[in-house]
Amino acid sequence: MDADARVGVAPTRMLPRLVPLAGAAVRPATALAGATLVVTGSGPAAVRVVELLRRHGATVRTGTAVEPGTVDGVDGLVLLDGLTGGQPPLLPGVFGLVKRVLAGGPRWMLAVADPSTGAYADGLGGLFRTIARECPSTVSRLVVVDAAQPVERVAQQVVDELLVDDDAVVVHRVGGERCGWELTPVGLGALAAGGAGPAGDGAAEARAVGLDRDSVVVLVGGARGITSWFARTLAAAAGCRIELVGRTPLPAGPEDPVLAAATDPAALRAALARQRIGSAATIGRTAAAILAGREVRATLRELSELGAEAHYHTLDVRDPEATRRLLAAIHGQYGRIDGLVYGAGTIEDKLIAEKDPESFSRVFDTKVGGAQAVLSALDSLGGRPSFVVLFGSIAAAYGSRGQGDYAAANDALAAIGSRWAARTGNRCLTVHWGPWAPSEGHGGMVSAELGREYARRGIGLIDPEEGALSLLAELAWGDPAVTSVVHTASGW
Numbered sequence: 092m093d094a095d096a097r098v099g100v101a102p103t104r105m106l107p108r109l110v111p112l113a114g115a116a117v118r119p120a121t122a123l124a125g126a127t128l129v130v131t132g133s134g135p136a137a138v139r140v141v142e143l144l145r146r147h148g149a150t151v152r153t154g155t156a157v158e159p160g161t162v163d164g165v166d167g168l169v170l171l172d173g174l175t176g177g178q179p180p181l182l183p184g185v186f187g188l189v190k191r192v193l194a195g196g197p198r199w200m201l202a203v204a205d206p207s208t209g210a211y212a213d214g215l216g217g218l219f220r221t222i223a224r225e226c227p228s229t230v231s232r233l234v235v236v237d238a239a240q241p242v243e244r245v246a247q248q249v250v251d252e253l254l255v256d257d258d259a260v261v262v263h264r265v266g267g268e269r270c271g272w273e274l275t276p277v278g279l280g281a282l283a284a285g286g287a288g289p290a291g292d293g294a295a296e297a298r299a300v301g302l303d304r305d306s307v308v309v310l311v312g313g314a315r316g317i318t319s320w321f322a323r324t325l326a327a328a329a330g331c332r333i334e335l336v337g338r339t340p341l342p343a344g345p346e347d348p349v350l351a352a353a354t355d356p357a358a359l360r361a362a363l364a365r366q367r368i369g370s371a372a373t374i375g376r377t378a379a380a381i382l383a384g385r386e387v388r389a390t391l392r393e394l395s396e397l398g399a400e401a402h403y404h405t406l407d408v409r410d411p412e413a414t415r416r417l418l419a420a421i422h423g424q425y426g427r428i429d430g431l432v433y434g435a436g437t438i439e440d441k442l443i444a445e446k447d448p449e450s451f452s453r454v455f456d457t458k459v460g461g462a463q464a465v466l467s468a469l470d471s472l473g474g475r476p477s478f479v480v481l482f483g484s485i486a487a488a489y490g491s492r493g494q495g496d497y498a499a500a501n502d503a504l505a506a507i508g509s510r511w512a513a514r515t516g517n518r519c520l521t522v523h524w525g526p527w528a529p530s531e532g533h534g535g536m537v538s539a540e541l542g543r544e545y546a547r548r549g550i551g552l553i554d555p556e557e558g559a560l561s562l563l564a565e566l567a568w569g570d571p572a573v574t575s576v577v578h579t580a581s582g583w
């Protein structure tokens with residue numbers, strides 16, 4: 092692997108804060124005249140929005156997010172279903188509609204939500220931030236309102252947001268003010284910088300988290316990729332019991348010596364081709380499975396060399412019942428689960444215009460469905476883990492071209508985690524990571540090629556050891572009430 096593609100640095104810690112958005116130009120209401128808009132939703136505020144839009148000269152077609160009617164040639168989609176409580180989450184189902192509307196190059200893509208009414212808008216922020224990057228001539232905006240305000244006020248806020256001319260994507264209407272999210276670098280404080288923290292091996296942090304050799308930490312996705320770096324950091328710092336979970340089956344016996352001699356992907360594919368196992372696609376899939384199995388084994392070997400007791404469990408975490416059974420079995424064996432790290436995720440990157448809804452759902456459900464399965468399994472155990480960490484992505488915070496599904500999924504993940512923390516009183520932190528430098532053996536989603544592309548665009552990469560230690564420091568010295576944090580190198 093080229094050196095330039097894997098040089099990483101320690102990440103900077105950033106916290107989101109809501110700040111006033113001042114000085115945006117507001118177009119006159121006449122800007123709506125002649126526009127054709129599809130407006131979904133049926134509550135009193137939605138009805139009033141439709142009246143106001145018609146009064147300003149727009150043609151409005153009404154429907155619901157599920158049955159919007161025809162959207163060909165419309166100038167905008169305005170999703171207002173979330174103004175009435177009890178609505179099911181819009182994503183991933185609404186993606187097909189959003190894609191169809193975007194195909195016509197609309198001026199507006201707007202959704203309105205009140206988070207206190209539930210999970211309706213989960214992930215829309217990440218999707219809309221990506222739309223802003225992929226379709227810069229469309230006003231892409233998620234407006235967060237207090238739906239309990241008088242109908243007239245809510246309706247006016249919605250119409251205003253169609254007319255405000257700025258780049259803000261996620262806008263909160265707080266009282267009379269417009270606010271937006273800003274990420275600010277915030278250190279972990281004096282203890283992390285000058286106290287027990289900087290010894291560098293993570294032992295002080297592990298003690299501060301309350302981890303020792305008897306502790307049990309479950310890492311979903313921890314046998315491969317960047318989460319395995321955190322597993323090794325835990326093993327070295329706390330020597331705790333580590334339970335790894337992933338879909339890859341653990342290979343039963345030793346590898347065919349001919350294939351085992353092929354140590355890199357190209358050599359392995361060539362060796363499989365010589366064995367005439369099938370088409371190029373079959374060879375590619377078989378090679379990927381063999382490499383995944385090798386990576387799982389390597390992680391177990393490395394953890395055992397560090398002196399930790401580690402086990403691996405094969406599970407597709409999108410299966411809630413199997414997930415509940417596995418966590419119950421681990422809890423039953425040790426009588427405790429002290430920490431859980433959820434690192435499962437997949438990517439199928441494509442621009443929204445080329446992405447099919449099934450692909451969107453696969454990426455979304457691996458994060459969202461899997462995290463929900465894990466959290467409800469923890470609920471059913473009734474214990475109180477000291478921490479749950481969900482691996483999110485900076486794509487959620489800023490949007491990411493070609494990653495609408497992934498940005499939405501990570502955004503939804505944080506919302507689910509924060510509601511779970513509020514409901515149960517447990518600590519649940521989503522870490523939105525910037526890209527990690529690819530590494531030999533446990534490279535993760537950032538390939539060497541992508542690493543070079545990031546370097547070319549001036550996007551910094553996280554050093555894997557530093558990244559893993561930064562998470563341990565976050566758990567040790569960070570405010571347990573914080574439910575979402577960004578750790579990134581630079582330049583996204």
Ligand SMILES: NC(=O)c1ccc[n+]([C@@H]2O[C@H](COP(=O)([O-])OP(=O)(O)OC[C@H]3O[C@@H](n4cnc5c(N)ncnc54)[C@H](OP(=O)(O)O)[C@@H]3O)[C@@H](O)[C@H]2O)c1
Binds near residue numbers: 316436457482523527
């Ligand atoms: N690498 C980065 O720079 C980066 C940056 C930001 C965020 N992240 C996040 O960090 C996490 C790990 O990413 P990575 O880069 O290490 O990618 P990776 O190597 O592809 O790791 C993904 C992990 O998730 C597991 N997994 C996927 N689907 C699963 C399922 N349905 N059930 C159980 N396990 C499943 C995989 O194991 P199996 O294939 O064996 O199932 C693997 O261990 C992801 O959540 C990703 O979004 C990574």
